[in-house]
Amino acid sequence: MATSVRQRSVCEWDDLAPEDIAIGAILAGEDDHLLPPFHLLSFPGVSAKQQRACSELWTRARRTAAGASDPGLRYAFDDGRGRKMRLGYLSNDFQEHATAHLLIEVLEAHAGADFEVLAYSFGADDGQSMRRRTMAACDHFIDISDMDDQAAAARIHADGVDILIDLKGFTSGARSGIVLLRPAPIIVNYLGYPGTMGAGMCDYLITDRFLTPAASAPDYAEALAYMPHTYHPHGRRTPPGTRPGRREVGLPEEGFVFCCFNQPYKISPDIFAIWCRLLALVPDSVLWLLDHPHAAGNLRSEAIRHGVDARRLVFGANLPQAAHLARLQLADLMLDTAPFNAHTTASDALWAGVPIVTCPGETFPSRVAGSILHAVGLGELVAEDHAGYFELAYDIATEPNRLAALKARLDANRLETPLFDVSAYTLALESLYRAMIVRHRDRLQPATIGAPAP
Structure with a gap:
């Protein structure tokens, strides 16, 4: 299984099937090796039920270890x-x-009269402006990077935190041991990890009705806390900036530009085959991708295997946010990945004026781009299946008037629809937090709040 994870991270897709077959044995407890839940999110064909089973197995030993580290540690809370x-x-x-x-x-918009905002950071100070801006946005910024899990949990508890919001989940560098010690009466899974963390971790998961329809609740250990439009925030204070020339970023002067700046591990063989088919049928088009020292060569080889000139793949460097938004304006259409969708890269593309075509599945990570598109008034770009995804992308790429109309609508919608309305988004988020606290004060168990419309 470790081999499969490494292969996917660099788009090396030969001989993946035997590794994928082993997932069933692992989730049935027939293998001593535990698969990190984050890696499973990008595996095609894996259900939300299987993702929950993986999370439960992953946390079981960690829950035991966290309790055994100090059996007498049981935090008490005031209301x-x-x-x-x-x-x-x-x-x-x-x-x-x-x-x-x-x-x-969102941090900058939190209502100071009602909320006190504390940030607990266990990452290095990179010395850049976002670090300073985050520190300024919070009432208290506490560096816990030198504390072990118990010391960090004790500090959070001593600060009287009412709701601890875990922004990492099972992503790289996470410290779920802090959450397992439960230093706050309410713990929320939000934004950083698109899926359930299993029983005993978080009380609530921030979501929306497109991401997790009511019928999907059994696939999540957390109670679902529904935002009215999308769970995904995106600000509007960073303008796209001045668009560079095409040659400056390695693009040809003419031709349709498909793009996808998702990380390579999100690209699946089936989706890449659709991309190659689009390149073959749309004359002079190119596919603009995020550069990766190992994945780029593999993707060029795959393109050749599909009968596409490898020079029609253009690779762009990983740039700071402002420069990335500026260059994105040169793209015509973003092609989403599946089953692990674009998240930040999707809302960035829309902010830069680039439409997206996506194809959702049944899991949380496979529905994020659809959630984002609905929140910006472009739900018609959410295809029902892979065939519809191809047809939609092909039609947009070969009908200039349709593309122009989409871009005009997106330009008009950006500041009128919910996706980029941070003030309204923050008020809705705070409403969920208040409801969580009320339930806790009334000694009620976590339950669905902000229920979706029928």
């Missing part, structure tokens, strides 16, 4: 009445990172 509600955001990404870019305007 916080008579003071501001204290929100503790836990992450190592309070720096130049996608999560920080998504969240920063």
